Amino acid sequence: MTSSDMDIDEGVDPSEFEGGAYWFRQGAKGAFCLPTLILMMAFVGFTSLAREVGLTLTEVLLMSLFMWALPSIVVLTGAMSAGAGLISAAIAVALSAVRLMPMTVALMPVLRDGKRTKTWHMLIVSHFVAVTAWVFAMRNLPSMPRAARLPFFAGFGSTVHFVVLCSTALSYMVLPAVEGPIAAGLVLLTPIYFMFSMYQASRTSGDKAALILGLILGPVFYHFFPGADLLLTGFVGGTVAFVGWLFATRRAEL
Template identity: 30%
Template sequence: MDFRRTEQTWGAYFRQGMKHCLQAPGIGLFAAMSGFGALAKDSGVSLLIALGMTGGMWSTPGQVAFVELFATGVGGVALIASVTIANVRMFPLTIALMPLLRTRQGVEPAHYVMAHINSVTSFVQVVEMCRHVSEKRLRTAYFFGFTTACMSAGLLGTALGYTMASEMPGLIARALMLITPLFMLLLAARSSRRAVLASVVLGCALVPLGYTVSTDWGLLTGGVLAGTLAFGFERMRKKDA
């Protein structure tokens, strides 16, 4: 990222965030949410509810869990529990992100909005941006620009996928939802930070092993272990340096 030619104003960084989203990240989100929109229609969810899930949940795993359980006719408690468990992954990401953007101490209404519209895609992009931009006011502008474009792409993708569900086989709809995770994997693999690269490599090795032990907890345990080991290796490397 190069911000040397970007005007040092809130509006300029907001537009820059939108511009960066409307490239590979936005295309990936649009495609993934198109797949979700088709899946939602096949599950009997209305377009209004599907759009509400995209804007209200803003998490593909949680949304997929909701529509698949909704199709089976389970109760509201099970729906809420499944969505909560699927979305709990955003808790540590939001905790790590907020200090990078918050311009003053204490909690303000805008912070709740920022926490809600945060996503894995925006987290990775904004953390990388923060390495090049030191002023938190401009960081916040970039974040809002990037996430606004992300949300717009997601809503448009949901609507398009829903309206085209009859022409989109279920297998293709599910395959489209893998585009965003694949993009995140490629983005992490391009990182110049050794800890990030180590976590990707370890994750690719440990998550499949975790699935051989438990199909329910393999992804979580493998991912947590890979990230923890990568963090530990990086701390040891810095101490020895």
């Protein structure tokens, strides 16, 4: 869904609505889209994996509610099934969530509306930062009035969170166990979809080069440096892409 899909109600002047309630509702309406559906399917795959390792419905819902980012949830589930200790599991989850820090840092200036935005506002909505909400926000928020961005994102993120929690509970209770490969494929839907979405939303050739280098270097680093493959792929691929883009840009200016 692109920014053109997120037009507000026809016949309404956006400048007339500076209150947060209107934009919160618009964000909630925007949550019913393809990315949310794909995320729901990914969590269906996770519930099957969780059932196999013996997690209860309460544990699944608490993990989904407080951790939210699916890769971190899968990492914790794997650590629990392997009998890892609390400290080891916490370190593994923390490392898997490191990727969310630069995403949050990049999104906060887009959401902030000067002194009107309180720190506790940002702390609350930062919980919704994951690939789904981040890509959607970075593609749609810049074209909106600044006063609308925070309530819109809050409406979008909270609605996606609620819908996914409901579908997770329903799939755990109703759906039969899904075969392992199928469940893994469902979990993989989200990163595949948003990889293509991020490529489409890339604004510079350097962004596209970073994604392509990530695809190439990821399997290589996974083979030679398992456990550090994601960090190395992001660092090396991103650095090479940025340096190459910077060199090409300066050369074109000469």
